[in-house]
Amino acid sequence: MPLYNEGQVVREVILQARAVFPNIVCVDDGSSDNSADEAAAAGAVVVKHPINLGQGAALQTGLDYAMSDPSAEFFVTFDSDGQHGLDDALAMVTRLSEEPVDVIIGSRFLDGRTKPGRIKKVVLKLAVIFENVSTGVRLTDAHNGLRALNRRAVSVIRIEQNRMAHASEIVAKIGQNKLRYAEHPVHIIYTDYSRAKGQSVWNLVNILNDLIFK
């Protein structure tokens, strides 16, 4: 779980998540607020980046840490602002253990539960088209932070995009490594909090830049 300045909500998010997933690694990406303390108080292992590197870097650090536990079989990436549903995450891990797939990506567009704004929808759809064309992996959602992976997937997907372009990078690496993938419908809970903090549409420009000038 990448964590950056979510001190207001992260304790509650982790407390709820721990009821379902006992082992939670929170990577504090150089937060300037009390995020790390809140996460530790809620019972997560907190790995602290000494400086802010970006969400992609935090994800990779968290996966590195989790992989160092040889008993860990399945890995879930989960946003720390509470916009993901635990029931979705649990269902994805269950599918991962039962179906012959290496990675399951959440998609908010597979059912009608998620209500993104109009602009956001258009931008995400454009991103999906871009990803499908550039990676050959067919997905319906481009930037969904809820993913479930097995050891094989984590070991071949090495996130080198420190910032937001990591989502596209993961999809590209799924394609390059011929991982077996599936999508799972997830509900993104847009609260006033997540909307106020959420990604600016301008990030599209930054993501494209990061992808082109590697």
Place this chain on the structure above:
Amino acid sequence: MDNQIIIKIVLIAALAVFAVFLMLPGSGARHLALRRLSMIGLFAIAVVAVVFPQLINDVANAVGVGRGTDLLLYGLIVVFIGNSLAASRRYRHTEREVTNLARALALAEAPKPGSHQD
């Protein structure tokens, strides 16, 4: 204008070289060497230009640019773009190294998996 074709080719070729440079996965030694060679080249050109000012005008005329100052401006732009590309490339390289360093530090300071107390 036909007499400007030479300078157009020269400028586009220079930019194309930069584009290729940007795509190539470069080895450290070669990049450093190329950068130093181009620095020496620039230095030599600058000295020659100072010693023989008329030469720049002659070269400018030869490649189809009216005045020596215009040629200098073009050259400056090309060098500036090349320098910007090299700098951003170096920056990305440094960023990767910093990331690896920060990650190693973060993982070294984290508790061992399994030792965590509930």
